[in-house]
Amino acid sequence: MRFRIDLIIRLLLATVIAWAASGDGLHISLQSLQELDALSSGKIEGPDDAAAYVRKAAALSGITDPSFVPDLESRLAAAELEAAKDPNKLVSDERVAEAFNLMSSELQVAHPARVTAADVLQHRSVSASIFPHVFSPKTVSGSRPVGSIVMLYQLWYNGGVTGGVRRAAQLDRPPGSLKISQSGGSSGLDKNPNLIGREYQAAGYAYFAQRSPQQIRSFLDRMADTIGLPEGR
Amino acid sequence: MKIEKMVWSALLVLCVFVTCGDACWPVPQPGTPAGGFPVTTNAQVFDSAGNLLASGPVPNIYVTGGWLSDEYNEEGVDIAAGSLENFAVTTDANGNAYVANGRVNANWSTSITWNPACNGYTLDFGDVDDLQPLVGIPWICTSVAAGESANSSTHFVLSGAAPSTVTSYGDFSTTYGEPELRVYVGGSAPGLVSSVSASSAVPGSSATFPFPRSRMGRRSPRDSIPWLIRTQRPEGAWFLWT
Numbered sequence: 091m092r093f094r095i096d097l098i099i100r101l102l103l104a105t106v107i108a109w110a111a112s113g114d115g116l117h118i119s120l121q122s123l124q125e126l127d128a129l130s131s132g133k134i135e136g137p138d139d140a141a142a143y144v145r146k147a148a149a150l151s152g153i154t155d156p157s158f159v160p161d162l163e164s165r166l167a168a169a170e171l172e173a174a175k176d177p178n179k180l181v182s183d184e185r186v187a188e189a190f191n192l193m194s195s196e197l198q199v200a201h202p203a204r205v206t207a208a209d210v211l212q213h214r215s216v217s218a219s220i221f222p223h224v225f226s227p228k229t230v231s232g233s234r235p236v237g238s239i240v241m242l243y244q245l246w247y248n249g250g251v252t253g254g255v256r257r258a259a260q261l262d263r264p265p266g267s268l269k270i271s272q273s274g275g276s277s278g279l280d281k282n283p284n285l286i287g288r289e290y291q292a293a294g295y296a297y298f299a300q301r302s303p304q305q306i307r308s309f310l311d312r313m314a315d316t317i318g319l320p321e322g323r
Numbered sequence: 324m325k326i327e328k329m330v331w332s333a334l335l336v337l338c339v340f341v342t343c344g345d346a347c348w349p350v351p352q353p354g355t356p357a358g359g360f361p362v363t364t365n366a367q368v369f370d371s372a373g374n375l376l377a378s379g380p381v382p383n384i385y386v387t388g389g390w391l392s393d394e395y396n397e398e399g400v401d402i403a404a405g406s407l408e409n410f411a412v413t414t415d416a417n418g419n420a421y422v423a424n425g426r427v428n429a430n431w432s433t434s435i436t437w438n439p440a441c442n443g444y445t446l447d448f449g450d451v452d453d454l455q456p457l458v459g460i461p462w463i464c465t466s467v468a469a470g471e472s473a474n475s476s477t478h479f480v481l482s483g484a485a486p487s488t489v490t491s492y493g494d495f496s497t498t499y500g501e502p503e504l505r506v507y508v509g510g511s512a513p514g515l516v517s518s519v520s521a522s523s524a525v526p527g528s529s530a531t532f533p534f535p536r537s538r539m540g541r542r543s544p545r546d547s548i549p550w551l552i553r554t555q556r557p558e559g560a561w562f563l564w565t
């Protein structure tokens with residue numbers, strides 16, 4: 091009997107690891123980012139609004155089963171509500187930069203990209219020119235909590251702030267001033283692939299494949315603490 | 324008893340399978356000089372100046388590949404490695420797949436089935452020359468993010484009283500050359516009448532041109548003169564502003 095329970099627990103833990111390592115977890119395509127931007131245009135006036143927003147945002151980001159990180163969902167919802175009521179509760183650029191640098195260290199990226207608060211400001215102001223509801227423009231003191239998670243994902247995906255974003259930041263475009271157009275686009279093979287981004291992605295895959303659920307949970311909790319999400323209730 | 328034993332055996336196998344990590348199935352990873360390479364499917368958004376503004380995965384895309392030939396070094400030695408010469412993969416949620424033992428330092432043909440379509444492309448083909456282990460086969464779907472259509476300082480002028488310049492407002496780039504204003508004529512023989520480069524431009528904001536002239540060189544055409552502005556992009560193509 092003891093063997094049987096041990097096996098079942100081991101099986102459950104292994105399933106969680108496999109889920110985390112399979113790539114079916116957090117992922118944000120540009121299409122889902124557009125949907126997330128539309129979702130983020132709604133007002134948050136109470137706890138139910140905040141909880142519904144976070145749940146839908148998680149689903150759009152590929153997290154269909156938030157039970158893996160139950161506290162994170164409630165912490166995000168509480169943070170969204172607080173930020174909606176008080177702009178001083180927005181996630182500062184310093185905290186996002188600190189969280190990204192913590193991620194780089196934890197994932198043991200071979201060539202980590204150090205990111206500063208100024209870099210984060212550039213990234214969100216450029217992103218706000220296309221997705222003005224997810225990302226805060228530079229006139230705002232910080233990011234919405236969900237926006238900060240999305241930004242951390244993008245920084246991980248790209249291996250930091252790209253040169254294109256740095257150049258575009260100099261143009262100081264207003265939020266929502268750019269629309270993604272189908273004309274002028276193309277399909278093809280990338281002549282200039284982002285190898286730093288590849289390094290970050292490979293490190294992320296390796297991390298989630300090799301760490302225990304407890305280690306992953308501990309890491310996510312530290313990330314949540316770093317960006318200042320309220321404690322879980 | 325026999326069934327219970329089989330169930331436990333199956334569970335044990337499943338348990339081993341889901342806990343053995345990289346050893347069981349190839350998670351996306353960089354390739355190696357001994358063989359194996361990544362396949363990626365990404366989307367990228369550029370502005371009109373060619374700056375990469377945003378990128379993200381295109382999940383669950385079907386990609387195939389076929390080896391064409393090996394690469395040789397200057398001494399004529401075959402430098403390719405890896406035994407796999409054909410593959411068909413579907414990228415995961417983050418747009419990554421891995422071709423274990425795929426032949427590197429070799430030339431490949433590849434195809435992709437975009438679903439949903441990428442800017443109208445459903446099926447696309449390409450060749451990768453000298454496939455590198457770290458780069459692999461990187462498919463991208465690019466889009467352009469642009470501001471509203473350019474708006475101009477002058478819409479109507481009195482005949483004989485045309486201003487010397489016209490200023491258009493838009494997210495113009497000067498990175499790859501001055502914006503260009505092109506004047507067209509309609510009617511039975513439509514076509515390009517003239518083109519003129521901007522006399523001054525503020526990147527991302529506006530461009531000022533000498534007022535367009537008619538085919539006869541007059542500054543004040545008798546009828547409406549449709550024009551558009553174009554700016555050059557890094558790959559040599561032009562972005563049109565209407």
